[in-house]
Amino acid sequence: ETGVTQTPRHLVMGMTNKKSLKCEQHLGHNAMYWYKQSAKKPLELMFVYSLEERVENNSVPSRFSPECPNSSHLFLHLHTLQPEDSALYLCASSQGTGRVETQYFGPGTRLLVL
């Protein structure tokens, strides 16, 4: 595997379900990100982890819970989601969190909340 991988690629869940999204980066980076991509809206940064510590939480509802057990893995735990949370969730990584560091994105998980 190369680059940034995400699983699952598609997920359908009910509002009472609990599920987790997984991201793995194979680039040796030390920063990881979660973004939400909704149709006709800008990509929204959700969380930033640097050296496994959360350094940014962009006012995300508590029904989204990130976890970064090591610099290669990032999870997004989901519980009691709402239909408006349906979107493409993208994971990214970068060498550092400086503004000129290129962020490398995974293919995303397409989430549908019923």
Next chain:
Amino acid sequence: QQQVKQSPQSLIVQKGGISIINCAYENTAFDYFPWYQQFPGKGPALLIAIRPDVSEKKEGRFTISFNKSAKQFSLHIMDSQPGDSATYFCAASRASNTGKLIFGQGTTLQVKP
């Protein structure tokens, strides 16, 4: 202040033509402006980026033009090809932001053969 406004929302160009996508920002503290390209089923990938100390940056058929006084920057794709059909996002960030890119709404480009 934190927004980046991108236009047009969609663009259709004939093969060989020039594609132009524009972005505008308000926050003068922004000092790094990347463009990302996203193909269907893929995540965005960095295409080209510019710092405000230069007015233009060219990489192959892709050029960023930057107008600091107008707080605008644009992506020009010369000799557009069907393989350029994708969604393009401009973005901006500033030194004090921890990896925080502010993205535009995206432009879906279709290049017709």
